[in-house]
Amino acid sequence: xxELVEKLNTKYALQDIIYQRDNMVFATISxxxxxxxxxxxxxxxxxxxxxxxxxxxxxxxxxxxxxxxLNNPQQRCDVALRVMIERxxxxxxxxxxxxxxxxxxxxxxxxxxxxxxxxxxxxxxxxVLEGWTDKPHMLRDFDTHEYAEKTYFPRGGRTTxxxxxxxxxxxYPNQPVTAKKNKNVE
Amino acid sequence: xxxxFFGFKPDRSKYPSVNExxxxxxxxxxxxxxxxxxxxxxxxxxxxxxxxxxxxxxxxVEGKTHVGYLHRGFExxxxxxxxxxxxxxxxRMCVAEPDTNEYLIAACTEELSGYDKQIxxxxxxxxxxSLEMARLQGLLRGVPGQAGTYSLGIGVQWGVYLxxxxxxxxxxxxxxxxxxxxxxxxxVRGLLPEGFKARMEDNLKDxxxxxxxxxxxxxxxxxxxxxxxxxxxxxxxMVDKYGVVGTTARASGVKRDVRKDNPYLFYDQLxxxxxxxxxxxxxxxTFVRWQExxxxxxxxxxxxxxxxxxGDIRAQxxxxxxxxxxxxxxxxxxxxxxxxxGMYYVTDGxxxxxxxxxxxxxxxxxxxxxxxLLVNTNIADIHALMVxxxxxxxxxxx
Numbered sequence: 139x140x141e142l143v144e145k146l147n148t149k150y151a152l153q154d155i156i157y158q159r160d161n162m163v164f165a166t167i168s169x170x171x172x173x174x175x176x177x178x179x180x181x182x183x184x185x186x187x188x189x190x191x192x193x194x195x196x197x198x199x200x201x202x203x204x205x206x207x208l209n210n211p212q213q214r215c216d217v218a219l220r221v222m223i224e225r226x227x228x229x230x231x232x233x234x235x236x237x238x239x240x241x242x243x244x245x246x247x248x249x250x251x252x253x254x255x256x257x258x259x260x261x262x263x264x265x266v267l268e269g270w271t272d273k274p275h276m277l278r279d280f281d282t283h284e285y286a287e288k289t290y291f292p293r294g295g296r297t298t299x300x301x302x303x304x305x306x307x308x309x310y311p312n313q314p315v316t317a318k319k320n321k322n323v324e
Numbered sequence: 325x326x327x328x329f330f331g332f333k334p335d336r337s338k339y340p341s342v343n344e345x346x347x348x349x350x351x352x353x354x355x356x357x358x359x360x361x362x363x364x365x366x367x368x369x370x371x372x373x374x375x376x377x378x379x380x381x382x383x384x385v386e387g388k389t390h391v392g393y394l395h396r397g398f399e400x401x402x403x404x405x406x407x408x409x410x411x412x413x414x415x416r417m418c419v420a421e422p423d424t425n426e427y428l429i430a431a432c433t434e435e436l437s438g439y440d441k442q443i444x445x446x447x448x449x450x451x452x453x454s455l456e457m458a459r460l461q462g463l464l465r466g467v468p469g470q471a472g473t474y475s476l477g478i479g480v481q482w483g484v485y486l487x488x489x490x491x492x493x494x495x496x497x498x499x500x501x502x503x504x505x506x507x508x509x510x511x512v513r514g515l516l517p518e519g520f521k522a523r524m525e526d527n528l529k530d531x532x533x534x535x536x537x538x539x540x541x542x543x544x545x546x547x548x549x550x551x552x553x554x555x556x557x558x559x560x561x562m563v564d565k566y567g568v569v570g571t572t573a574r575a576s577g578v579k580r581d582v583r584k585d586n587p588y589l590f591y592d593q594l595x596x597x598x599x600x601x602x603x604x605x606x607x608x609x610t611f612v613r614w615q616e617x618x619x620x621x622x623x624x625x626x627x628x629x630x631x632x633x634x635g636d637i638r639a640q641x642x643x644x645x646x647x648x649x650x651x652x653x654x655x656x657x658x659x660x661x662x663x664x665x666g667m668y669y670v671t672d673g674x675x676x677x678x679x680x681x682x683x684x685x686x687x688x689x690x691x692x693x694x695x696x697l698l699v700n701t702n703i704a705d706i707h708a709l710m711v712x713x714x715x716x717x718x719x720x721x722x
Contacts, residue, residue, distance in 0.1 A: 156652075158435075158652075158653075158655075159435075159654075161586065162654070162655065164653060187564055188564075189567075189655065189657075189664075189666065189683060190655075190668060190681070190683040190687075192668045192679065192681040193679075194670050194678055194679035195679075196678075205653075205668065207655055207668065211564075211585070214586055216655065218653075218655060237564075237565060237566070237567060238566045238692045238693070238696070239566055239567045239687070239688040239691070239692040239693070241692070242688070242691045242692055265391070265392070265721075266391055266392035266395040266721040267392060267395065268392055275397065275400060276400055280400075282397065282400055282404065283404075301405065301406075301409050302405075302406055302409065302645070305409070305645060306645050310643070310645060313643070313645075
């Protein structure tokens with residue numbers, strides 16, 4: 139595993155390398171090199187299984203993190219490559235030509251985070267939110283509570299408890315509150 | 325000769341013609357083609373998903389999967405909740421085997437917070453038992469369900485009855501029948517009730533009998549064979565190309581099983597060998613699952629024989645209401661009844677996760693793979709194809 143990471147590091151100048159487990163490593167790579175790197179890993183290093191592609195919104199850094207997770211079925215190890223891209227007008231090179239299922243991930247990420255993947259098949263089609271006109275729903279600054287208040291009319295006879303407060307009152311009535319609210323979560 | 329007899333091989337050399345950009349030339353106004361929406365509510369469709377089909381006669385020339393009918397924004401909701409509050413939300417991402425979600429979210433949070441080495445052995449055995457029971461109840465629905473798609477409904481009735489017996493065992497172990505919330509951060513919620521093993525053994529004996537009967541009903545049946553052999557073939561080359569996993573990959577000759585390849589819990593102490601087949605068609609996939617049913621019964625017996633009678637079931641964990649996890653990320657996978665089932669989990673040092681992303685087998689099986697396999701299929705065989713790929717829409721749209 140370490141030999142492979144060193145080889146990838148030499149070729150693609152990896153950053154923030156973290157060995158999460160003996161058989162799993164996370165590393166950051168530049169946006170321009172990631173498609174070349176995963177193509178190389180698939181064709182020459184045996185990472186034939188594309189596990190998944192995911193996105194996280196680091197709104198405080200004004201960045202999106204795209205993560206490509208690849209698995210080598212023979213060596214039984216995983217490499218996850220992170221790519222940080224700007225949050226404004228985000229665009230990423232498509233990888234749909236490498237594995238058949240990649241366009242599905244890209245289509246979902248386009249819908250959920252607003253990242254464009256030019257050339258990816260059916261990327262403009264809605265994935266789960268038919269007729270959605272609001273901002274991409276997985277962005278950190280999309281307020282789900284406000285959306286629900288705005289969209290769904292209040293129904294008589296229903297009461298709502300904040301789950302965290304309710305649990306605290308029921309389970310630990312005498313314990314002081316020490317956890318701070320996460321400012322990045324609505 | 326065999327393919328001509330069993331398989332459906334329409335001549336697609338002349339129609340529909342292909343445009344210069346590679347798309348199919350389908351002119352609906354020519355009256356040669358029909359658009360048909362199958363689902364989202366249809367007894368033959370696995371869950372609430374729809375397929376937009378373009379038909380020529382009763383043959384499919386193009387198929388598109390449409391999901392979103394069950395979308396409740398689970399991943400987004402989990403981002404707004406404390407770590408422990410994510411548990412009851414996460415298990416609803418897969419109705420078929422919710423215990424896999426329980427285990428994954430527990431394993432991710434434990435790994436990122438450094439508690440993964442402190443899980444007691446007893447809790448690990450109980451986690452493994454609950455995961456195998458979940459696999460068993462899923463197979464009791466899935467294996468005869470394949471017969472049901474060919475109108476062999478009696479098998480489904482047997483399977484539903486026996487699945488209910490396993491749900492009875494779940495109820496006495498966890499207090500719930502479908503969404504158990506048994507696996508929690510640090511361990512499990514309780515020990516086996518008194519007499520549990522004996523009652524489970526009674527159920528397993530009934531299932532042994534069912535395994536013999538369902539074999540006669542399905543694999544010795546001319547209708548089942550004629551309609552499943554040579555249909556919906558997933559070749560060995562397609563496995564990596566499409567991200568095919570689990571029994572679907574094993575039925576195509578690719579022997580991959582997370583329990584063997586990357587053992588978790590105490591799977592390395594169990595004696596089993598994942599069944600495989602070479603043909604990759606609906607018949608092969610069903611036969612592999614039937615063999616897996618036998619194996620799962622055996623695994624439950626092995627677990628009950630090897631697990632200790634008593635022991636700690638939970639590690640000392642922090643107060644879940646004040647639980648903060650350092651910044652980090654991980655991907656944890658297990659072998660569900662339908663294949664590799666993983667969770668990508670990102671934390672930012674706060675009391676809530678930054679990102680939770682589920683990777684279910686249906687995400688690849690139910691969209692990219694299904695859409696390509698639908699082409700040239702007869703409309704009467706769609707349900708068999710879908711069930712054979714074990715598509716589960718909730719884990720696609722989450």
